[in-house]
Amino acid sequence: MADAKVIPFGEEPRARRTARRPVNGTAVPLTPVPEARTGGPSRPAQPAARGGRSLDDRLAGGLRFLRRRLTGEYEVDDFGYDEELTDQVLMSLLRPLAEKYFRVDVRGVENIPADGGALVVANHSGTLPLDGLMLQAAVHEHHPADRHLRLLAADLVFVLPVVSALARKAGHTLACAEDAQRLLERGEIVGVMPEGFKGIGKPFADRYKLQRFGRGGFVSTALRAGAPIVPCSIVGAEEIYPMIGNARTLARVLGLPYFPLTPTFPWLGPVGALPLPTKWTIQFGEPIATDGYPPEAADDPMLMFNLTDQVRETIQHTLYKLLVQRRSVFF
Amino acid sequence: MGRVVLVTGVARQLAGRFVRRILSDPAVERVIGVDAVAPAHPLDGAEFLKADIRHPAIARVLAETGVDTVVHMDVNGTPLGSRGGRTAVKETNVIGTMQLLGACQKAPRVQRLVVKSSTSFYGSAPRDPAVFGEDTPPKSLPSGGFAKDVVEVEGYIRGFARRRPDVAVCVLRFANVLGPCADSPLAEYFSLPVLPTVLGYDPRLQFVHEEDALAALLIAASEPRRGTLNSGTFNIAGDGVLLLSQTARRLGRPTLPLLLPTVTWAGAALRAVGVSDFSPEQIRLLTHGRVVRTTQMRETLGFDPQYTTAETFAEFARSRGPGLLPPDCLARTVDRLADALCARPAQ
Structure with missing residues (x-):
């Protein structure tokens, strides 16, 4: 048990894992296997290590991290995904937002396979793509096999400075068939929100009404790679920025797909840009297998439409079910 | 009867080294180097013909x-020394290729044509896929510069x-x-004491070592080995990717x-002051980066690069000497800090 604690590169993720364990433990009844593996060894060790030693360890770990960053001795993959930076910095920034601010309730994360590629298809909403980030944090924090979600993002993300650099480092890539297929073939979990701007920029009155799912390209990509499709429903993101208007002219001038007007933005300036602290639920559904189809199925438009509709219906029904269960928008 | 190889652009370092390398191939009888200016480096046993491929x-x-193998290496982004500006380079790239191809078409003995092209073909744009395959068409066609030359040259070759x-x-x-001994614009850029970067972007870069470039050219210029095919289009790059911020830290600049x-x-x-070539294209590369897929190179061409991107860069960094912030110096500072902090509670 004590040996399990001194794996050199594991201190920080493990330390934070115990910190969030109560939240996780109450919300999601985890299967016993991962519980024994991750929670088991670190839980009894942690109280003994509290105080000077754990602080020292964390300090040493932090300095090692700093040393690697300063000398450039870290790895990124072909897509620019910097796993170390994502685990140690970007996710620690997202965690308080997910756990304290939106209090995300993650359900059914075990529907994402423990190994091999999978395509997570989710609804998109909320004016700013916070739902994508929360989805990534949910998989990263709650998946028993420590899997990472690779999101497919709109091209606007890679045009904007700072955002583009951070998005690449967090493992996002452009939503195109080439990139998605390459990631799936490498056995990654790919997250996609096929509604795109139609979903994220829809008026508040249309909340929780799924928009058209693009042209269903995600289904043929999953079919080509033989990866299962995991439908995912996100409740709570619709109300963070209630979009009551859209300044179309201003959007066109700025080159944006829409310019949101909410009850607070832009009237209250930067304060108005704070998202409302809604209570979120992220529900992963049963995976839909795609490996039983012949290779030419990816070019069959009828099958594409049927599968797209099946995924869309699943997400829509789960959304309705979760909305009925929800007590209030904020609790 | 041995093979007769014609190499264009031999006044450049890489082509000169290629000539010396292919001379040692026993199947090669004669190597003819062609360029508009005489090379400064020795070509050993090769014959040099001063000829402009634009004519x-x-x-x-x-x-x-009676040439049977043509290795066209005179497709370049920058002028060599003071050999005119961008216009002359473009003319050599495009008109030179056209003339050379015309000559090849009239020469019945030519059996093999190898062209040194560049991944500039794909351009660098935020709306392109993250990894380019040989069959990925560039979404935004380059509007000018070397990338446009490459696209045109490859069009003529097709x-x-x-x-x-x-x-x-x-x-x-x-x-x-x-x-x-790289003399490319990017090598010049990495030799600047302070590297100007574009705020908010961290491009992904991929490098190929000179040795690997020569080895790939040699494979392409000789008979294909068993189970491989050396005609077609191949991306040649080292494995892995480095971010610009990473390269700067590893260089210590x-x-x-x-x-x-x-x-x-x-x-x-x-x-304007002639310090470095900072063409708009170079800036685009340093903004959005470019990564190519090398599956075809491994599986079809049967070529495995000896150096990864990171190793190539390490080799390059060693040859350039430490910058203003040498990485081992920074590492020592952090180690000393760690020692000081860890020693304190023990007292």
């Missing part, structure tokens, strides 16, 4: 010498391959070639992030 005289060279199906045509698209318009002005100013 039809090249057809006579091909006919008289036309030639259609007209002369008996000639094995191999186009090698090299990623940025780096090495101890501080970066100076500038806003995109400022970088363009700074580039123009630097170019």
Whole structure:
């Protein structure tokens, strides 16, 4: 048990894992296997290590991290995904937002396979793509096999400075068939929100009404790679920025797909840009297998439409079910 | 009867080294180097012919010498020394290729054509896929500069391959070639004491070592080995990816992030004083980066690069000497800090 604690590169993720364990433990009844593996060894060790030693360890770990960053001795993959930076910095920034601010309730994360590629298809909403980030944090924090979600993002993300650099480092890539297929073939979990701007920029009155799912390209990509499709429903993101208007002219001038007007933005300036602290639920559904189809199925438009509709219906029904269960928008 | 190889652009370092390398191939009887200026480096046993490939005289060279393998390496982004500006380079790239292909078409003995191309073909744009395959069409066609030359040159080569199906045509698209004696614009950029970067972007870069570039050219210029095919288009790059911020840290050179318009002005100013080539294309590469897939290179061409991107860069960094912030110096500082902090509670 004590040996399990001194794996050199594991201190920080493990330390934070115990910190969030109560939240996780109450919300999601985890299967016993991962519980024994991750929670088991670190839980009894942690109280003994509290105080000077754990602080020292964390300090040493932090300095090692700093040393690697300063000398450039870290790895990124072909897509620019910097796993170390994502685990140690970007996710620690997202965690308080997910756990304290939106209090995300993650359900059914075990529907994402423990190994091999999978395509997570989710609804998109909320004016700013916070739902994508929360989805990534949910998989990263709650998946028993420590899997990472690779999101497919709109091209606007890679045009904007700072955002583009951070998005690449967090493992996002452009939503195109080439990139998605390459990631799936490498056995990654790919997250996609096929509604795109139609979903994220829809008026508040249309909340929780799924928009058209693009042209269903995600289904043929999953079919080509033989990866299962995991439908995912996100409740709570619709109300963070209630979009009551859209300044179309201003959007066109700025080159944006829409310019949101909410009850607070832009009237209250930067304060108005704070998202409302809604209570979120992220529900992963049963995976839909795609490996039983012949290779030419990816070019069959009828099958594409049927599968797209099946995924869309699943997400829509789960959304309705979760909305009925929800007590209030904020609790 | 041995093979007769014609190499264009031998006044450049890499082509000169290629000539010396292919001379040691026992199957090669004669190597003819062609360029408009005499090379400063020795070509050993190769014959040098001072000829401009932009002129039809090249057809006579091909006919008289009975060349069977043409290695076209005179497709370059920057002028060599003081050999004119961008216009002359473009003319050599495009008109030179056209003339050379015309000459090849008239020469019945030519059996093999190898062209040194560049991954600049794909451009660098935020709306392109993250990893380019050989069959990925560039979404935003380059509007000018070397990238446009490359696209045009490859267009002519496709036309030639259609007209002369008996000639094995191999186009090698090299990623940025780096090495101890690289003289590319990117190598010049990495030699600046402070690296200007574009604020808010961290491009992914891929390098190929000079040695690997030469080895790939040799494979393409000789008979295919069993189970491989050396005609077609191949991306040639080392494994892995480095971010620009990472390269700067590994070199030990501080970066100076500038806003995109400022970088363009700074580039123009630097170019005016002749410090470095900072073409708009170079700036696009340093903004959005470019990564290519190398599956075809491994599986079809049967070539495994000896150096990864990171190793190529390490080799290059060693040859350039430490910068203002040497990485081992920084590492020592952090280690000392760690020692000081860990020693304190023990007292």
